[in-house]
Amino acid sequence: MSSPPGLAIFVLWWLVAELVSDSILKGVKASLHACPGVCICASDLLSCVSRSLSTLPPGLPSTATSLDLSHNSLRQLQSRWLAQLPRLRILRVDHNHISHVADGAFHNASKLTHLDLSSNRLHSVEGHFFQELTYLQELLLYNNQIQRVDSRALSRLSSVQKVYLSWNHLTDFPFTALREDSLPQLQIMDISSNRLSSIPIDEVAALPRAVKNGLYLHNNPFTCDCTLYNMFLHWEKSGFNSVHDFRGEHTCLALRQPRASLRFLKHRKRFENCTLAAHGLIGLGDTTSVGVVGEPVLIGCETKLQSQQTTYLWISPNKELISDSFNQTFRLYHNGSLEIRKVRKEDAGIYTCVAIDKLLMRNETREVNVTVRPSRQHGEGFNTGFTTLLGCVVSLVLVLIYLFMTPCRCWCRLPTNPSPPNECSAHSSTLSATPPCYNEVGRKSATGKHVVFLEPVKDCQNGKIRLAVSEEFPDIKHPKIHQLKSDSDSISSVFSDTPIIQ
The missing domain is CATH 2.60.40.10 (Immunoglobulins)
Structure with missing residues (x-):
């Protein structure tokens, strides 16, 4: 029994459709996983390094998230040149000959987080270069020929954390573009090794603390100036990494002479007369x-x-x-x-x-x-009172030691010659620095204050003090020691420092 003609046509049409769809799917899969012969593909990574490429090779897999085109011969970045790589996150085009970036060059690569344009031939950074890169976190532009940075070039980079502009030809820079409201995530702005002879101190000092901590300005031909020196000195005392990490590379030119370069943070003698008050920097820093x-x-x-x-x-x-x-x-x-x-x-x-x-x-x-x-009542006041109390206690102890432990011995006996009564009393020469000396008639010729240690006994002759040991007989083994004489004639003479003449 033969089948109806309509059924045969339907079966034929279904077979053709299956073949076509299968070929289309195979083509799509092949395009997703294709890898040009000039590149090396590893999963979602593409490496086309050092292939003398002047344009982007065709047939790159659209699943790639990282593309390395460094060390080639690219001269410009055309508009929408990355349309076939919608998932791209990392792009390296360093060490090429790029001198121009077309408007909308990154229109189809707005998800980039890392862009390396270092070691190229860029002469400026225009406002339209990176307008689409709102997710960009790291931007490498060092070792170009950049002489100017448009103030709008960084305005749309709300997620950027690190920007490297060192080793260029910058003579000026829009520091106001680094404010916290425009670049809230900024951690590093490297403008070192350029041609800056001066910077707007007021604008730089007004930047947020986090920005100044990562604002690298070393190795620029700054003209030596006290205001500039004081700003960097303040940054050093604040512990900013931008100064601490490259302390020896902060230089300035004395008298604008290229050969007179000074490392002013290491050799400060030339800046000893620079003061913060003299140059109005007291309120500029933190x-x-x-x-x-x-x-x-x-x-x-x-x-x-x-x-x-x-x-x-x-x-x-x-x-x-x-x-x-x-x-x-x-x-x-x-x-x-x-x-x-x-x-x-x-x-x-x-x-x-x-x-x-x-x-x-x-x-x-x-x-x-x-x-x-802490409060003065609980801190400084307590310390002061405690110190005063301790001083009083120590003074009292010293007085008691002085009164009861003074090594003074006194023997009471009648002298052979008539003299004032000899008695042990508080009026004796207890406080005498030396034992009282007596003249020929037995009267006291001098008194003084006594100290803790007894001194050798001395005698007087004709108003002069002489040792008890006879100087005329130095060989005598047992020298004659004169006993201490007391005098109760005058109580006021006990603490006197001057001789009493009668």
Whole structure:
């Protein structure tokens, strides 16, 4: 029994469709996993290094997330040139001859997180270069011929953390583009080894602390200046990595002479006369304020924006905006100062002041590190009272030792010659520095203060002191020792330091 013609046609059509779809699927799979002969493919990694390529090779697998085209002969990056690699995250095109980046070159590669354009022939960084790269985290542009960076070139890089622009020909740089509101994730901005002869100190000093910590400016031909020196000195004392890591490579030119290069952070004798006050840098850097628990402390917002249109905002160490809701703890003044009414231990930390001038379309930030000390009543007052009490106790002990342990011996006996009564009393020469000496008639010729240790007994002759051992007979083995004589004629003479003449 023969089958109907319609059924045969349907079966034939189904077989043709299967063959076509199978071939299409095989082609798609082949395109997904194809690898050009000039490249090396490993899973989602593509390496086309040192192949003398002037254009992107065709047939690259669309699953690639990393592409290495370094050490080739690429001269420009055309618009949408990465359209066949939608998953690309890492792109290396270093060591080529790239001098031009077309508008929309990264339109189809907006998910890039790492871009290496180092060691090429770029002369500038224009505003349209990286507009699509909102996920970019690392940008390598070192060792080019860049002379200018457009202020808008980095404005869209909201996720960027590290930018390397060293070893170029920069004579100027838009430091205002590094503000926290435009590049909140920025950790490293390397502008070292360029041709900067000076920098805008006010703009650089107003940058956030995290940016200054990673702002590398060493090995530039700066003109030696006290203001510049004091800024780097302040950064060094603050422990910024940008100065600490390359301390010996911070140089400046004396009298603008290329041969007179000074390592000013190592050899500071030429800058001994530079002071912060003389050059107005006291308020430019981060400052420190010390508060005492329970007492008020006033923090100033020292910025260059001091017009009547300037408004101020303060941010607490907990990253909270200080406003009227904090009126129990803080007080805001019209000049930008912030008062902590009663300082607590938890109030310590870094306070950030933001000065905004809407008329000039400018803003500046300052950071103040507030440290808190214990209350004087419980700290310094206690220490002072304890010290005073301890001093009194020690003095009393010394007096008791002096009164009861003085090694003074006194023998009472009648002299052979008539003289004033000899008795052991408080009026004797207990406090005499030397035993009292007597003249020929037995009267006392001098008194003094006694010390703890007894001294050799001395005698007097014609108003002069002489040793008890006869100087005329030095060979006598048992010298005659004169006994201590007491004198009760005058009580006032006991503590006298001068001789009494009668």
